[in-house]
Amino acid sequence: MDPYFYTEKPKYRPHDIEDASEFYDIIERSSLTHQLSNSRPYIYWTMEIYDKANGIKGGGGLGVLAADTRRVAEKLDVPFVVVTPFYRSESHQKITNLAQEEFSETVSPQDYGFEYIDDVSISSRGFPDASLSIFKKTLGSTQFVTISEPNFGQLYEGEGSGDHRLYQEVALGFGGYKALKLLGIKPAVIQLNETATIFAALARLDELCANGMNLYEAIVYVRKHTLYTNHTLLQAAEPEFHRSQFEKLVLPNIKSNAVRCWLMEQFRNDRLRPNLLAIELTEAKNGVSKLHARVANFRDRNNDKVKFHAITNGIDLETWVLPEILQLYTESGIIDKFGLPTDNFHTKIDTLTASDLRAMHRAGRAALNRVLQHRKDQYNRPVQIPENALLFDFKRRFANYKRPYMPFTNPKALRQILVDYNAHYILAGKVHQGDTVMYQRLLEILQLVDADPILKERVHYIQDYDEELGRALAVGSNIAINVPEVGWEACGTSWEKDIANLKLLISTSDGGVADIKPIACLEVSGKNYDEEVRSLYLNMHKAARIMQNDSLLEKLTHRQLKAYLPIISGARMMKDYLHFLFPKR
Incomplete structure (x- = not known):
């Protein structure tokens, strides 16, 4: 860890913002002080975040973007919660005889000031329930809420359409949603950072229906409060899972029979790309540059091209x-x-x-x-x-x-x-x-x-x-x-x-x-x-x-x-x- 990058005090810091309303007034959204709060924050779901100073090491640009988004939210005093795994094994590279080799290092949430909250469980057919440890860390107006367990594995471990990858995504979605309930946090809005986080929206849909809401009313509600941010240009590049994998790893976590039946209806030829669920369960969709939003080739259930709004990525200066x-x-x-x-x-x-x-x-x-x-x-x-x-x-x-x-x-x-x-x-x-x-x-x-x-x-x-x-x-x-x-x-x-x-x-x-x-x-x-x-x-x-x-x-x-x-x-x-x-x- 480099002392210059991580611990040396910057020679310059921008003036502190005295109150969130200053920023909201500037962007002509003063009503947000009533819509966003610590108990109803902006929730950002991501499979990776690259914030080594806080002990979380991602895999690349998507994780760096997630970390910058949280930092910017903190500086602007926006109530903002990142829900993400804490990978206890992180990958590193070394060069031997000019060839790349990988090695892993073990890390722990407690080493970086994360507070243990409790455990939640997720289910799978034919296996004992998996117990996920929930850790929290508060940074100004923002929080990390992380899930972790010893066998969770590294970021993007295994094949993209394999059982372990699907387990990680289900654990983040259903386990992360349970973690928010445990903490008494109700999302004002959910941003899904890529398709892998779609099970968060599915968990919210299931809870609404299990509590008595009509399926189609619940779908409309979830759509209106969920944003799908896509970073992939081609739908064919997204992973695809078999019906049997969903039956084993997803269905045991769904309480509502209506949601279970709806989910199974989304399969074609016993296969399903989770991005189709993201398209179905979100009204707001964005690409991360003007070109990306224009050329991304995604189709919905009716084979109509999906329209993405353009919000180009930015950085924390x-x-x-x-x-x-x-x-x-x-x-x-x-x-x-x-x-x-x-x-x-x-x-x-x-x-x-x-x-x-x-x-x-x-x-x-x-x-x-x-x-x-x-x-x-x-x-x-x-x-x-x-x-x-x-x-x-x-x-x-x-x-x-x-x-x-x-x-x-x-x-x-x-x-x-x-x-x-x-x-x-x-x-x-x-x-x-x-x-x-x-x-x-x-x-x-x-x-x-x-x-x-x-x-x-x-x-x-x-x-x-x-x-x-x-x-x-x-x-x-x-x-x-x-x-x-x-x-x-x-x-x-x-x-x-x-x-x-x-x-x-x-x-x-x-x-x-x-x-x-x-x-x-x-x-x-x-x-x-x-x-x-x-x-x-x-x-x-x-x-x-x-x-x-x-x-x-x-x-x-x-x-x-x-x-x-x-x-x-x-x-x-x-x-x-x-x-x-x-x-x-």
Whole structure:
């Protein structure tokens, strides 16, 4: 655990908000002070949350987003409860002979200040009831409510359509709902962060019907109080379960015969994708960028295309942005105390000088090197990047559609860029367990680097990617590379952290980057992969030259920030959700 990232007091913190009504008044939703309260909060259900400072380590972007959403809610004094598993085994990565290996570490809720509440149980056919321990942690206006048991397993353990995965999802939904009842918490609204959390809505439906409400009235009630947030582009990519799995793991937890019969009617050919339940049980549905909401291909029971509202992901600025930069934003009048852009932020951004930008880059590089002192590269050695060196980075989950291999397609071209501009390249990101294709791709990249003396000196793969390293690279490198295959990235937030930290961005027009048309950064484009590769190298040259020229640096940085700051703001994201869920009367 890095002392800089987790325990050093920030040099700057935004002004405290004296009362929730301040924010609600700003967003013209003053009635929310009556609709949301500690006993009737906003409930956010998620299979993962990436908040290592609070002992919970997720798997990637979805978990980071969940943690940022809670942090933003706390800063804005929004009554907000996260219901999530506490995984007692967390996965880590190491590199041995240039190949990825995984190992696990055991963690405990009590080690991070979670309070044990009680146990609840869930049932399955042919097995004893599973006892789930409920833990709670309060942080300002927000709470964690977690479920945990020794055999729960790691995040996303087993096959996506396997029994253990379904058990985890049922445990979170039905067990988490029982936990809220135990704590006397009644949801004002439920947000389902991805399909895996749908059993929370099913548990609520079952309780309403078991208490005497008509099935169809209960479905309408659940729909009107539940939001389904989708992060997946294709319905076919979602898991699918067999009727026998539901009979074994889901039905024993349903008290209402009407709900049981309705659920079984949803199957076709004895198969069911839980996303169909999410579509049926939610009225409000959103994608996490404008492009995602437009192109996500989901169909309901009648084969009609599902319409998703667009609410682009945002980030918690205080967590991910260098304190010196946050101070600069506030003192320059670019953001207000809520983390929202001011009315005249465009004009204020123009006051940022090249001298300001370079000072921030130096401070960020020092912060990065403090983190790198205790991290290891592919040779199990620490790395330090010279202050005067240019630094490119690629930092995100090592998935095929994100194309981490693209800059290495032409080693000669990459070598020339690194030499010509005294540049280094940091690659960071773990391969998900079981992804044999990307295991091999990572090995091939590291072998290619190892065989070339210049690349070996200037390309560094930093092991065990996590939020600490992601934040350090966001503040400490100069140029970020984001090249997902267009049409595959739902949103992404790494690029947001880069722009907020005054870096240059090289990107394809995908995910949240594509909220602005044309995109306001250096665009990688082409009719095929080879053309995209050439475009990437041209933009790497262009970015390096911009970094050498004060006027060009100011121009591109201003352009990026003016276009994307309203999108990046986590307070803007929370405002958009509150507007969507609680329309103005």
